[in-house]
Amino acid sequence: MALTTAGTAACAKCKFFDSEQSAELGLCRYNPPISQPSGDTAGVWPKVEASDWCGHFEPAAA
Numbered sequence: 001m002a003l004t005t006a007g008t009a010a011c012a013k014c015k016f017f018d019s020e021q022s023a024e025l026g027l028c029r030y031n032p033p034i035s036q037p038s039g040d041t042a043g044v045w046p047k048v049e050a051s052d053w054c055g056h057f058e059p060a061a062a
């Protein structure tokens with residue numbers, strides 16, 4: 001059974017997608033950055049492709 005969001009949800013159209021890296025690769029800002037084992041290293045934002053999506057998808061404002 002196909003998911004109802006298939007074909008409509010995409011990171012590129014999500015309000016949490018930060019496309020500062022490129023049009024095809026960006027950062028997901030839904031959650032705070034992921035802390036690293038070394039407390040001296042900055043946290044990491046998940047990298048996602050424009051065509052990815054997840055269950056937290058929310059359309060970006062037009």
Ligand code: SF4
Nearest residue numbers: 011014028053054057
């Ligand atoms: S991973 Fe989910 S919340 Fe993050 S940009 Fe993509 S659709 Fe949006």
